[in-house]
Amino acid sequence: MKILVVGAAGTIGKLVIKELAPRHEMVEVGKSSGQYQVDITSENSVRELFNKTGKVDAIISAAGNLHFGPAREMTAEQFKIGLHDKLLGQVNLALIGQHYLNDGGSITLTSGSLSHDPVMYGASASTVNAAIDGFIRGAAIEMERGIRINSVSPTVLEESWDVYGPYFSGTVPAPGWKVALAYRKSVEGHQTGQTYRIW
Numbered sequence: 001m002k003i004l005v006v007g008a009a010g011t012i013g014k015l016v017i018k019e020l021a022p023r024h025e026m027v028e029v030g031k032s033s034g035q036y037q038v039d040i041t042s043e044n045s046v047r048e049l050f051n052k053t054g055k056v057d058a059i060i061s062a063a064g065n066l067h068f069g070p071a072r073e074m075t076a077e078q079f080k081i082g083l084h085d086k087l088l089g090q091v092n093l094a095l096i097g098q099h100y101l102n103d104g105g106s107i108t109l110t111s112g113s114l115s116h117d118p119v120m121y122g123a124s125a126s127t128v129n130a131a132i133d134g135f136i137r138g139a140a141i142e143m144e145r146g147i148r149i150n151s152v153s154p155t156v157l158e159e160s161w162d163v164y165g166p167y168f169s170g171t172v173p174a175p176g177w178k179v180a181l182a183y184r185k186s187v188e189g190h191q192t193g194q195t196y197r198i199w
Contacts, residue, residue, distance in 0.1 A: 002027065003187060004056045006040065006093060007063030009033045011159050012110065012179060016060055019180035020187065027053055031063070040064070040089030043096065050100040058187045059097045060108045061090045064128075068167070071123040082128040091135060094149060104146040108186040109136060111195065113155040119167050129153065133195045140193030148192035152182045155199050174198050 001024045007013040008028035017026050028034040029049065036052055039045040040063055064086025067078040090109045097107060114122045115129035136151045143149055156164045158173040165173070182196040 001025070001057035001187070002055075003058040003060060004029060004053060004097075005060045005062065006030075006038060007061060007110075010062055011157060011176070012062040012154070012183075015159070015176040015180040016062060016183045019177070019184050024058075024187075027056065040092055041084055043092055046092045046096045050097060053100070055100055055102050056097075056105065057102050058106045058108070059093060059101065060183055060187065061093050062110050062183075064089050064110070066125045066128060068121045068125065070121055074124065079124050079127075082124045087128045087131050087135075090132060094135075094139060098143065098147055101145075101147055106147065106187055106192075107136075107149040108183055109149070109151045111151045111153045113153055113197065113199070115153060116197075117155070117171075119169075119171075121167065136195065137193045143192070148186075148190070150186040150192060150194045150196065152179070152186065153195050153197045154179045154182070172199065 003024045004027040005013055006029045009030045029036045029038055038049040066082040066086055094107050109132050111129040111132040114126040118126045133151050136149045140149050154174055156168045156173050157176050159176045161173045179198050182198050
C-alpha cells in the first residue's frame with residue numbers, strides 16, 4: 001500500500017513509519033520537513049499536497065498543536081489553537097483526502113487519552129481529542145467506496161515522558177511500539193468508526 005503519514009518527523013510519526021515501512025510504500029509529510037510539506041490548517045495547502053502525491057491507499061495523521069495551560073487563565077485565542085490546528089487540521093486532511101484515496105482506503109487520525117482521562121491544564125486538549133473521536137464516528141457511516149476512518153487515542157508515550165510526564169502524574173506511559181500497532185490495525189485491518197485507546 002501507498003501510505004501518507006502527516007507528522008512523519010514527530011515521535012508518533014517515526015514510530016508508525018518504523019512499524020509500517022517494511023511492508024508498505026511510505027510518503028513522509030511534515031510542516032517543514034519530509035518528502036512533502038503541508039499546513040493542515042489551510043485547505044489550499046492540503047489540496048496542493050494531494051495534488052502532488054496523487055492517489056494513496058491510506059492517510060495517517062499524527063499532527064496538530066494544542067495549548068496547555070490553566071483554564072482560569074486561558075483566553076479564547078489560546079483555546080482556538082487546538083480547534084484550528086489539531087481538530088480542524090485533521091478534519092481538513094480527512095474531508096479533502098477521502099477524494100484522493102483508492103477504493104477501500106483508510107484514514108487514521110490521532111486524538112488522545114485526555115478525551116476521557118483529563119489532567120490539569122488540559123481542558124483544551126480534552127475538548128479537541130473528544131471532538132476528533134466524535135468526528136470519525138460520524139464520518140464513518142458516510143464514507144463511500146469502502147473507505148474506512150478511525151482514530152488512535154494514546155496516553156502519554158514512554159518516548160515523550162521527559163517532556164509530558166509532569167502533566168500525567170500517576171499515569172503509566174504507553175510504549176511506542178504498542179501505539180504504533182494501533183495505527184497498523186487501523187490501516188491493515190477492516191474496522192471503521194473505531195477509536196483505539198492505548199494505555
